[in-house]
Amino acid sequence: MFRSKTLNTLxxxxxxxxxxxxxxxxxxxxxxxxxxxPPSIGEVVDHLSxxxxxxxxxxxxxxxxxxxxxIEVSNKKxxxxxxxxxxxxxxxxxxxxxxxxxxxLNGEKGLQKLETSLxxxxxxxxxxxxxVHVYTTEKIIQ
Numbered sequence: 001m002f003r004s005k006t007l008n009t010l011x012x013x014x015x016x017x018x019x020x021x022x023x024x025x026x027x028x029x030x031x032x033x034x035x036x037x038p039p040s041i042g043e044v045v046d047h048l049s050x051x052x053x054x055x056x057x058x059x060x061x062x063x064x065x066x067x068x069x070x071i072e073v074s075n076k077k078x079x080x081x082x083x084x085x086x087x088x089x090x091x092x093x094x095x096x097x098x099x100x101x102x103x104x105l106n107g108e109k110g111l112q113k114l115e116t117s118l119x120x121x122x123x124x125x126x127x128x129x130x131x132v133h134v135y136t137t138e139k140i141i142q
């Protein structure tokens with residue numbers, strides 16, 4: 001290229017630094033973007049959720065309810081903590097249901113209120129993450 005060996009070496013070193021800088025920028029920008037994307041449904045089901053036991057209890061109006069929830073958490077530590085707190089989760093569910101009547105739980109709005117109330121109560125227990133969402137997977141009232 002140039003007659004000066006020093007100038008050739010300097011240009012090659014500058015090109016290498018430029019390519020390395022571009023590579024680092026690309027890697028870091030894609031790594032940050034990957035963290036911002038929501039987890040896949042498979043990851044949520046396998047690593048970020050806990051299913052409660054089937055709970056059967058009486059309601060305020062002497063009806064019976066059989067219910068099961070899937071609780072989505074923010075990270076794997078939160079899942080581990082929630083699994084250890086399963087007895088407290090069941091306790092909170094029983095407290096919530098014992099103050100509800102069949103009319104309170106009927107329809108989409110009633111179920112959403114129950115899920116939101118449970119999410120708030122469980123978030124108060126959590127130390128290593130948060131409850132992202134509570135899904136009702138089974139509900140039978142008799």
